[in-house]
Amino acid sequence: MIQLAGKRLVQMALIMLTVSLLLFLAFEADKYSLAGKVLGAYSTQDQRLLWLEENGYNAPFVQRYFTWIINAARGDFGESVQFATPVSKLLKDHLLNTAVLGGLVFTITVSIALVLGVLSGIAEGSTRDRGITVLAVITTSVPEFASATILVAIFVFWLDILPGTSPFSNGLTWSDANQLVLPVMVLVIYNFGYYTRMTRASMAEVMTSQYVRTAILKGLPYKRVIMRHALRNALIAPFTVMILQLNYLLSGVIVTEVFFSYKGFGKLLYEAALFGDIFVIEACAMVAVFIAVFSQFVSDIGYTLLNPRIRFS
């Protein structure tokens, strides 16, 4: 168990290192272009050279990389060109907002998906199952920016009961909580379908497994068969995949944040990308990858804990 965790941690570190190297190569390999981006298109050649000299960019590539990665590990990603503030401070505020949105969405999505998925998987092929499946297919077919458009049309322009943007200009407060409704709705609608279908598939498979048949033919009450024999085995796979899906969720969160002008991590990254704010992009990418890799780690460990076949071998 500990051994497995250790192995996974090493893998995690390796992936992070590779990613950082790739990012560094992509953005900072050409230091002249970097200087141009930082100082703006109208800076002179002399200014750029001076900037490079002052910021230690004339050191060899490997040394630069290690300086950068060590600083990054300490949380120092440099200064944002666009906002002229330390990237770490920007990140902290925006990440918190994203965590609120993502956390809400994840909790709601998972709850809906588990209930619907189990209901549908128990009775594979029934009308209920078909209904839920079709609903899931339809909702996963509408991408976030499309469903946002449609929902805005309905709730903002037609019914006029919800705000169409979520800037949270006064910070995250209860009074503005209605600003969260649309973003959460958009993300839940897009994501619950996939989770539901996964839960359904797993449940349906377990329901046709021989050990469930054994349990039924042992004369156990139906409730016991479902709760004790089927559910636990059926939820192992969806659990791990849902956590793995966190980074897909993050993709959706970025789009939604952009659409609703929600001051989160996604909006920060998007604006940095449009502006060419390199240090912010690097930092955001590193953070996003870290979240993804870490969720993978959690999912692996969780899978091991849930599945005795792996736990004891």
Next chain:
Amino acid sequence: MAKPDMSTPVLECNNVSISYYTRAGEIPAVVDFNMKVMPGEAVGIVGESGCGKSTVALAIMQYMGKNGDIVGGEIKFMGRDMRTMSEEELRDIRGSRISMVYQEPMASLNPSMLIKEQLNEVLIYHEGISEEEASKRSIEMLDAVRLPDPQRVMDSFPHQISGGQQQRVVIAMALLSKPQLLLLDEPTTALDVTVEAGVVELIKDISKQFGTSMIYISHNLGLILETCDKIAVMYSGEAVEFGSVSQVFDEMRHPYTRGLFNSIPLPGADRYSRPLVPIRGQLPLPHERPTGCNFGPRCDHFKDGVCNVEALHMQDVSAHLGHQVRCERYLNIDWEAAKPKAVAGEAISYGKTILQVKNMQKYYEVHDRSLKALISGKASRFVKANEKLDFEAREAETVAIVGESGCGKSTFAKVMLGLETATGGEVILNGQEIGQITVHKRTPQMVGSMQMIFQNPFETLNPSHTVGSQIGRVLRMFGVAKNKEEALEKTYKLLDLVKLPRDFAMRRPRQLSGGQKQRVGIARAFAGEAQVVVADEPVSALDVSVQAAVTGLLTDIQRERRTTMLFISHDLSVVRYLADRVVVMYLGQIMEQGDTDDIYSPPYHPYTEALLSAVPIADTSITKKHIVLEGELPSPMNPPSGCPFQTRCPRKIGAVCEDELPAVKDLGGGHKIMCHLSEEELRAMEPVIAMPSDKKKKAAAAANPGRAKAALAAASIAAIPGVDTPPVPRAKTAAKIELTVKKAPPKKAAAKKPAAKKATAKKPATGKTGPERLKKPRGKADDLKQISGVGPKLEQTLNGLGFWHFNQIAKWRKSDIAIVDDELSFKGRIERDDWVKQAKALARK
């Protein structure tokens, strides 16, 4: 629970019909099924795949799934029709009064629950007892199914115990609340032979120990014979024959049953002089069944206007009590003539040695990536998949490699075919060393000269390509065909060779039946003038009736082309039928090798002895010694020290077995055994399988007049006009069949004399007159077991020969000793142990 009424059947199926509903409409799976199971009785259901036998079991459990339904008839459990019961009543019965054991133990146990929980819940929900009480009962039950260390098993997850143990747990679970009826659906199919033997042993004792009635579903007639009192033979959704085991096995009255027995390799069948007779044609699909008799189109006794008019019903066989058959013409068939005929085939002569395997070794390096291993520096170790393999094969010879899973036979095949290279030793094909040459470095001729036939017909052909293109590709690869036209021409020739129509070249594998695919597989293997063909269990996945056809084909081609065949198998019956020489492997080592006759008669390696005794044989006239091996197959990753078989060997001598690898003893004629037992001890072994055609039978016949078992000495019997012998109920098979000598009526015994077995011929001729036979004494017979070395079994044999008293034995002269010794195949043990002296001493008391 109230004592069940002994006259009410536990289960009664009356005219049960079961259908599945699919897109194509209603598909009748089982039609008009009747069966009665009395208390304490064991009924077998036998049939090939797709005949509906498992459907019957699930219908009895009233568990038909979404698209299945019982469309007619009634299933009465203890007199009540189960179809009228509510879901709640059914739940109450399931698991407590009827329970079921399934084919795959691993899949039928919940992987994420402790075994403790899975056992206890049966009692908690059915009997409402406390957790502790339930645990106590569960442990008792685990003990009753002979699981060592029940407490440890209770605290394990299913994957932590072996397959054999899992099946015992499932059986324990089924027996926990003392059901009246136990359904067993192929309970041992997934297990290795020696493990299977233990489970079968257990199943046989169940009805005795718990008074449980059983329904045993299997495709294996041998297993049914060992476990059941009555048997139903199913074909294409119908029971075609029902009766007691002796009726169905010895006096079958349905052509399909006859066909089944003709197509399984029983001891005594011989591929040259008495080949198996396959059933022609193939099983009809459920929606393509013919009118009238389903077996009609495949039946040799089919008569237009009789067999294909209307649906047939079961009818009582006249003069056979309780024997029913679904055949209109059973009275018109000459049942003795329907037995297989001897064919004037002659044994093949072997040519020069083609293949030599000398001290071949194959080790795999296994990396242990645990931290502990890294620190201790033992990060990698070697698994010896093959250790010092040493044997030869001649032209036109069939060498069988026998062993259970993990014995290294597949690894050996890989080295032969160049998928792996040998770690040490040599593999010499036609004087050329090939053990180190991978397939990519071999010339096309070399590759073509060594080919393989695979096990699973459903995987042997690539589903994406036509049969023709797959064979054509092989022809081109081996350089046998230069261009497309030539390849097509040769493809047709190969299809002719395996007796398939030429237009099969255009077909895709999914349009072929299992047997047909296997034929294509054979054609492919012989495409490049193969000198050596490695056949990896080529028929084990096929139904018995198809098996016979494929084995027949294989033999014919091999004989015609004088190909050497390495036949890898775990099925000792098929091996006995097919092989000229046998190599027995266990955990990567050769335990014994020799001519087939030498392997199947003493002296044996103890492992061969156990294997032979474990193979179920579908012949009532055969008696077997039952040797049940303790423990489980060790993992090849972690083999035991010394002799690999020492952990399970019933003949283990002592420390020497644990410490030293035994030397290989050459017993002459190429018969080699690797064992610490001395040559004398090995030679002193008794035969595991006793056939009625052995000399013993003559004596037995004199002592115990009874009914004959026929299947074996068929060749000679076939001459006798078929007359029905009146049915005599078979004596209930004892739980442990000791060497009970079978009964044969004098007239048939006499007829059998000319059918002297090969085995007999090899031994020195003994006098026709045995020791004087005495009647059984009025008073008490002496306990002959007091003579050293005489067990209950031998005692019975001696009694059978007419010896009951010590003073009879005390009077033996040298010639008497020789005769008796030979009768018991002791090879001088009576002399060595000095029975006469012992008997004298005992007689004086």
Next chain:
Amino acid sequence: MTDTTAEQTNTPDSNSGLKKFLSSFSLLRESWVGMIGLFLVVFWVSIAIFVDLLPLQDPLAQTRGAINLPMLTEDKKGIMHWMGTDDRGRDLLARLLHGSRVVLFWSTLATIVAYSVGMLMGVTAGYRGGWWDEIISFMGNVLLSFPQIVLLLVILTAFGPNSNVGVWMNSTLGLGKTVVSGALIIVAITFSTAPQVARIVRGIVLDLKTRDYIAAAEVRGEGPLWIMLVELLPNARGPLIVDACLRLGYVIITIALLGFLSLGLPPPDPDWGKMISDGRQWGYNGLNIMLWPALAISSLVLGLNLLADGLREISLRD
């Protein structure tokens, strides 16, 4: 069930490829879900192909004074705008239908490229195993660690049309702006999609490679390339066709999304994603502009997803 179907030995297989292709669609008839999907897909594909033949306005023609017209209005010239016009006075219906061609062209191309790369990676990792597997899987893991959009943003900012690479492609290779953007989008989508395809293919191959027919091919001395391409991949096609339908849907979403984020194809060609983001600036007045492309994307993706579902249902049946 396998054995019963295998017993069917009726007519020899003289079907041509086309016939079989059509017969697989006739099977689809039994799944109404699949039929709806097929209808939607066929609808959009035929529009994309035949859009030039339709009596539509010029999608690029800007009509002065006819900005943000609501649906079913005529402009001053008396031209009917069934869906209204956009913020530059271009006919929305024309733009929407022409947009289908742009979306389908680039997404199909991107899917084909991503799928080919992914299959090659997957089959190599699965069949060769060992170091091949370790390296390919690690590369895949690295790429999959990026949330898809982050990866797209990184690739398109670092190498986009305004970066050195983009400029070089434009000036030195003489590629048009649209081609440069399209190529970069395809590369970006390949980077984010191929590892997923590879993972699926690898799983299927790991299962398939234990089959006896693979051993048979090895035993007759076939090389790895033949085994991977001729023996393995054709047998993986069932699940892969289903997955490709789904994947094409995702790629369409991704391309539209890039358009929405202004990272997609350059204007003025109609692009559904870009149309949505254009409409967004106009608040209530832009609703008409946003809604149509949103519905169009959703219906096309829905069609693909339903089709995939129907195909899967059928493949599970036999």
